[in-house]
Amino acid sequence: MVTTEDPLPLLPDQPVKPRRRRWWSVVVWLMAVPFVLWAALRVFGLDTGFPAVQLIAFTPYVAMASFVPLGVALLTKRLWPAVVTAVATVALAACVLPRWIADSDPEPANGPGLRVLSVNMLMGGADTATIVGLVRSLGVDLVTLQEYTPEAKAALRTAGLDELLPNSVSYPRPGVTGSAVYSRFPVTDLGYRQFPSDFGQAQAGVRVPGAGDVRVESVHPCAPATAHGSGCWEHDIVQEPAATPDGAVNLLIGDFNATLDHEKFRALLNTGYRDAADVAGAGLQASWPYDERWFIPGVVLDHVVADRRVGVRKVSVHRVPDSDHKAVYAELVLPRGAA
Incomplete structure (x- = not known):
């Protein structure tokens, strides 16, 4: 005697972006945003009032730390967070690095x-x-x-x-x-x-x-x-x-x-x-x-x-x-x- 069974129901399509990928995107953006805001504060001279006056003094350390979210964005292949963080990192570096490099004309005077x-x-x-x-x-x-x-x-x-x-x-x-x-x-x-x-x-x-x-x-x-x-x-x-x-x-x-x-x-x-x-x-x-x-x-x-x-x-x-x-x-x- 031959029996027939109903075919198994079709499973719905899996989501294109798993929940884990969305979670990583949120994390990377949360890491990037503070550095973007800091770069804007420094570049546009918005350090007025408390606590901006105190915090802006630590910009050299923030410039170094900005490589962390940039690295995470690159490793997790998050394009836009990587681009935005890279812009902030370059801006902060442009503010800080010249202090480490002697001017090409350090001695214009010729007196005592x-x-x-x-x-x-x-x-x-x-x-x-x-x-x-x-x-x-x-x-x-x-x-x-x-x-x-x-x-x-x-x-x-x-x-x-x-x-x-x-x-x-x-x-x-x-x-x-x-x-x-x-x-x-x-x-x-x-x-x-x-x-x-x-x-x-x-x-x-x-x-x-x-x-x-x-x-x-x-x-x-x-x-x-x-x-x-x-x-x-x-x-x-x-x-x-x-x-x-x-x-x-x-x-x-x-x-x-x-x-x-x-x-x-x-x-x-x-x-x-x-x-x-x-x-x-x-x-x-x-x-x-x-x-x-x-x-x-x-x-x-x-x-x-x-x-x-x-x-x-x-x-x-x-x-x-x-x-x-x-x-x-x-x-x-x-x-x-x-x-």
Whole structure:
């Protein structure tokens, strides 16, 4: 006896894109979007307010990390996430890599050399013997000090700074607002630039033999450490003096509480300055924080900012015990002019 069985029902077609593929697409896009937004923030100078002012300082680390979502997108063959992330990675790299490459014309000036040093003394507590040792070993002609207190002034004198750099414009203050300029060459006191934030900056005219009129300011705007501090810093940084390309040679040296990724700092440079570390290819040498008390990646907050007529030979950073900042040293070449 022959029996017949009903044919098996046809199974519905399987979906073209399995659920796992859709899930991977979502993951890759979620990885890519933060880097795209960061690149837009940096490229278009949108770092205003809290927490953008604080976060934008870490752009070099974000630029390196952007290769992770790019690699994932390529490995999982997600075309559009790969293209979008690649654009963000290239944009971030274009912002960061020039600091690692010395300018082709690092020394346009042909006048006298000037060796400068900047130190944030952390409320006057930085080790003064180390500071004076750096001045002596590096042959420093001029040093700017921030967070310069009456106690720090006395300790520096005891350590021998006044013997090495006998001329000074000195505004010691308790806490973080004191400022000073010490020089091997004669100086003129141009006053204390007072910000509404109560932060301030010593200003000095320096008579360097063989050079023209040189003006130096020990820079220290308010720190953008909080939501309130962000507004305070934005107000202070825009009051830093613009360059005077047809007048005195301006040098702004100190703790700017800013990096080259801050739009307001770049706007200051665009008035006619250059960042010495950027010129020398040393623009990724972090100056804050560097000690074990902090669990924050290092960033470049301390700068030697010089008139575009000033040449740059070398920039380096140096540890100073009992300060959370490294000292920044630069060898400059001033334009030739009347003594």
